Amino acid sequence: MTIRYITLFFAFIFISGCAGWDTDTTGRITQKAMVVSAHPLASEVGSDILRRGGNAVDAAVAVQFALAVVYPDAGNIGGGGFLVLRQQDGSVDALDYREKAPGKARRDMYLDEQGNVVEELSFKGHLAAGVPGTVDGMVEAHERYGSMPWAELVQPAVELAAKGFPLTRKEAKKLNEQRKDFIQYNTQRPSFIIQDRWREGDNLRLAELAHTLKRIRDRGRAGFYEGETAELIVAEMQRGGGIISKADLAGYRSVWRQPLTGQVGDYRIISMPPPSSGGIALMQLLSIAEDYPLKDWGWNSAEAAHLMVEAERRVYADRARHLGDPDFYDVPVEALLDTDYIRSRMDGVSLQKATDSDAVSAGMPAPVESPNTTHYSIVDQEGNAVSVTTTLNSSFGSKVFVAGAGFLLNNEMDDFSVKPGHPNSYGLVGGEANAVAPGKRMLSSMTPTILERDGQLYMVIGSMGGSTIITTVYQIILNVTVHGMSMQGAVNAGRFHHQWRPDWILSEWGALGFGTGLEMWWRGHRIAPKNGGIGRAAGILVLPDGRLEGGADPRGDDAAAGF
Ligand code: GLY
Numbered sequence: 001m002t003i004r005y006i007t008l009f010f011a012f013i014f015i016s017g018c019a020g021w022d023t024d025t026t027g028r029i030t031q032k033a034m035v036v037s038a039h040p041l042a043s044e045v046g047s048d049i050l051r052r053g054g055n056a057v058d059a060a061v062a063v064q065f066a067l068a069v070v071y072p073d074a075g076n077i078g079g080g081g082f083l084v085l086r087q088q089d090g091s092v093d094a095l096d097y098r099e100k101a102p103g104k105a106r107r108d109m110y111l112d113e114q115g116n117v118v119e120e121l122s123f124k125g126h127l128a129a130g131v132p133g134t135v136d137g138m139v140e141a142h143e144r145y146g147s148m149p150w151a152e153l154v155q156p157a158v159e160l161a162a163k164g165f166p167l168t169r170k171e172a173k174k175l176n177e178q179r180k181d182f183i184q185y186n187t188q189r190p191s192f193i194i195q196d197r198w199r200e201g202d203n204l205r206l207a208e209l210a211h212t213l214k215r216i217r218d219r220g221r222a223g224f225y226e227g228e229t230a231e232l233i234v235a236e237m238q239r240g241g242g243i244i245s246k247a248d249l250a251g252y253r254s255v256w257r258q259p260l261t262g263q264v265g266d267y268r269i270i271s272m273p274p275p276s277s278g279g280i281a282l283m284q285l286l287s288i289a290e291d292y293p294l295k296d297w298g299w300n301s302a303e304a305a306h307l308m309v310e311a312e313r314r315v316y317a318d319r320a321r322h323l324g325d326p327d328f329y330d331v332p333v334e335a336l337l338d339t340d341y342i343r344s345r346m347d348g349v350s351l352q353k354a355t356d357s358d359a360v361s362a363g364m365p366a367p368v369e370s371p372n373t374t375h376y377s378i379v380d381q382e383g384n385a386v387s388v389t390t391t392l393n394s395s396f397g398s399k400v401f402v403a404g405a406g407f408l409l410n411n412e413m414d415d416f417s418v419k420p421g422h423p424n425s426y427g428l429v430g431g432e433a434n435a436v437a438p439g440k441r442m443l444s445s446m447t448p449t450i451l452e453r454d455g456q457l458y459m460v461i462g463s464m465g466g467s468t469i470i471t472t473v474y475q476i477i478l479n480v481t482v483h484g485m486s487m488q489g490a491v492n493a494g495r496f497h498h499q500w501r502p503d504w505i506l507s508e509w510g511a512l513g514f515g516t517g518l519e520m521w522w523r524g525h526r527i528a529p530k531n532g533g534i535g536r537a538a539g540i541l542v543l544p545d546g547r548l549e550g551g552a553d554p555r556g557d558d559a560a561a562g563f
Contacts, residue, residue, distance in 0.1 A: 020510055023299075023479075027488030027560060028550040029543075034562030035059055036538040036550045037376035038074065038464070041165055042066040045156045046378060047561035049148065056380040057085065057145035058153055060388050061138045063376050065157035065213060068134075069206060070165050072192070072408060073174055073395045074374035074464060077216070077224065079410040080133035081390030082272045083141055084259055084448040086457060088383035092261065092270050092450075093144075097137025097254035098441045099130030099412040104243040105438045110418040122418050123425055125185045126242030128398040128411035130442065134390065135216055135224040137254040144256075154217035161213055161406075164205030168557045172198040174395065181399040187239040188403035208406025225249045232405040240400060255327075262337060265290050267481060268452040272389075273333065275325040278447025280336050281470045282477075284315045287342045289478060299483040300494070300512055302519035307351065309498040309505055309525060312471055313360055314345045316428075316500035321362030324433030325441040331433065354524035357503035372396070373446060373469065375462035377540045379548055385540075387448035389462045389469070394425060415442035426467035427502050447473045451481075457542050459487070461551075465535035468506070471497040472535030476551070480541065487541035491551035495534040496527075506530045 028034075035046035045066040046059040054062075060083065067075025080099040086092050108115070110122045122128055142150055167175070175198045182193050191206060198204075215223035223229060230249045237244045260271050260279035264286045271279030288311040297303040323331055335341060349355065373391035391410070392398075398411035417430030424430075426445075434443040447469050451459040459480065463472040472495055479490035494511025498504070504526040512520065517527060538558060539551035550560025 021492055021494045023485055023489035023493045025488050025492065026486045026549060027491075027552060028562070030548050030550070030562035032381045032563060033379060034540050034548045034550055034560055035063060035376065035378050036540055036552050036558065036560045037063055037067060038374045038536065038538070038556055038558050039067060039071045040557065040559035040561070041070045041160065042075070042376070043559045043561035046376070047563065048156070049153065050380050051563060052148070054148045054153070054380075055145070055382065056378045056384040056386040057141050058148045059378050059380065060376070060386045061142050061146065061153040062156055063378070064134065064138055064388065064390060065154050066160060067374060067376070067390070068407065069157050069160040069209060071171075071374060074372045074390070074392055076390060076392045076397070076408065076410065077134050077212070078129075078132045078402065078407045079390060079392040079397060080130070080412065081137060081388060082276055082444070082446050082448050083137065084270060084272055084387045084450055085145065086270055086385045086450045086452070090455065092259045094257045094259040094272055095137055095141055095254055096257050096275065096441070097133035097140070098275055098444060099133050099410055100252065101413065101416070101436055101438055101440050101442070102131055102243045102248045103245060103438045105413070105436050107436050109436060117419050117422050122414040122416070123394070123411050124181065124399055126237055126240035126398065126400055126409075128413050129242060129244060129400065129409040130412040131244055131248045131252050132410065133252060133254050136221055136252055139221045140254045140256070150220060151217045154213055158210055158213045158217055161206040161210035164203040166201050167198055167204050169200040170557055172200050172202060178396050178399065181396070185399040186401055186403070187236065190401040190403075191406065192401070206406050208404060212405045212407060225252060229405055233402050236400065236402045260333070260337075265481070266453055267458065269449065270452070271447060271449040273326070274323055274331045274443070275441040276444045276446050277319045277323045278445050278470050278473070279449070280323065280333065281315045281319055282447050282449065282474055283337055284318070284342050284345075285311055285470070285474045286477065287339065288346055289482070291343065291346075294478065295482050299479065300516055302516045302523070303351070305496065305512060305516055305520060306354070306523055306525070309496075310349045310355060311346065312498040313355060313357055313500045316498070317360050317362045318345075320429045320500065321431060322433060324430075324443050328437055328440045329433045352523060357500050360500060373464035373466065374536070375448065375464055375538045377460035377462060377538045379457070379460060379540050379542070383457055385450050385457050385460045387450050387460045387462050389446035389448045389464070391446065391464075412442055415444060423501070428467050428499065429501055445469045449473055451477065459539060459541050461537065461539040463535040463537035467499050468497045468534045471495070472537055476537055476539060487539050487549040487551035491537045491539055491553050497534055504528045506534060508534050
């Protein structure tokens with residue numbers, strides 16, 4: 001224990017010493033329309049659709065498929081996601097295209113005969129995959145809101161896959177790091193594996209994926225959930241011991257849901273309801289922040305960081321207990337968002353001393369009658385806005401390629417609570433609300449969000465990062481609305497995160513600064529460094545004169561494009 005404390009103390013010294021976040025900067029500015037995504041080529045594809053007269057949903061469909069090619073660690077057709085929409089007239093909508101547990105899934109499918117969790121079974125390999133929702137989601141979004149022909153939206157991805165594209169340095173490095181897993185978890189050698197190492201600038205051509213995308217382009221949902229692609233997925237499952245069946249694929253449907261909306265101070269928040277925990281948690285966190293003088297305390301001051309961590313500790317305890325798929329579990333949404341309930345969660349919190357997470361449990365909201373990912377944000381010329389977070393779960397999902405179809409399957413089953421109290425890959429715990437059941441959607445932290453101010457579109461924001469998505473979006477919103485940063489500065493700014501369990505603050509290098517870090521330590525917080533950054537966000541801010549400012553995350557290859 002003492003050694004752990006000493007190690008954490010020295011880690012903290014390093015964390016505190018390495019500041020240098022460029023918050024005093026402005027992102028790309030455009031006059032009319034913008035796309036911010038994790039890859040410059042995908043942002044250009046979306047911007048081109050907008051330039052040709054497509055609307056924000058048309059651009060979202062094109063960006064989703066383009067990311068499935070150029071950003072294979074999280075862009076996908078073998079995963080799922082959430083889309084939040086605000087139209088120029090103020091109407092809102094939310095699409096849930098989250099993966100579902102296959103029909104043969106069982107509550108104890110990741111446990112051995114003694115009831116112990118079999119490590120990695122829900123995380124890597126064929127059994128880790130949920131039934132993909134992405135293609136159905138894009139078809140649904142297009143049918144309801146699209147304006148351009150479907151085929152024209154899929155075509156740019158077909159061309160990128162068929163001709164190939166140059167790898168960025170970061171992507172080449174990630175592909176090389178995955179080589180061992182790609183070999184171990186695949187029944188046939190995927191085209192991502194070459195004899196040599198990938199290098200920056202190498203052309204990655206994905207011929208099988210191009211054929212799959214052509215089938216989707218020509219046949220829509222049937223190009224994925226039926227026919228050749230479905231047969232290839234089921235054959236892959238049979239070779240690798242997976243359980244996704246033809247019936248699972250044919251039966252998959254995404255769901256339109258009522259977005260969560262709520263006023264916090266001057267801002268109306270529009271975000272994703274369950275099965276995401278993101279919207280509820282974000283609103284709880286922002287509501288708590290509203291009661292304290294964060295601006296006077298200053299950005300990442302010890303007072304502000306302490307308050308934010310104490311709020312996060314309680315909000316994530318609620319997440320573990322109360323949140324799951326609303327189609328299977330009665331999630332007390334209204335009760336969790338009740339102002340008095342949220343306030344009561346902070347009763348007795350010391351503003352000086354850290355609470356031990358063991359002393360914090362989920363609250364009991366009063367019953368009311370009656371949860372590696374990527375995010376893209378889009379605003380079109382008419383002022384329609386789309387906020388999409390999409391995922392395979394961890395980087396390159398289950399590591400399993402569908403042989404002959406050239407795409408990766410998700411490992412989203414790990415987002416279920418495979419055993420009460422057993423932490424998943426993000427260290428998140430859960431129970432009954434998020435237990436595995438056939439056809440159920442696993443709880444998510446994805447938080448695609450849109451903000452209004454004075455009835456007008458103000459910000460489009462979201463992030464990748466598993467459990468840290470919620471706190472990333474939370475901090476960026478506070479950076480702009482409380483601390484007055486630009487969109488780019490707010491995205492650049494260093495981040496920290498607490499999720500109740502494990503009981504420590506994860507912090508980017510230098511995010512808290514030396515003085516704050518030391519005081520936090522003194523108050524009883526434990527701080528652990530996070531290599532590689534927390535979250536990767538994509539935001540668009542509407543400036544007072546109506547122009548758009550992009551916030552593209554420097555932690556990745558992210559880019560803003562538009563006109
Ligand atoms: N797979 C990450 C999430 O949905 O929260």
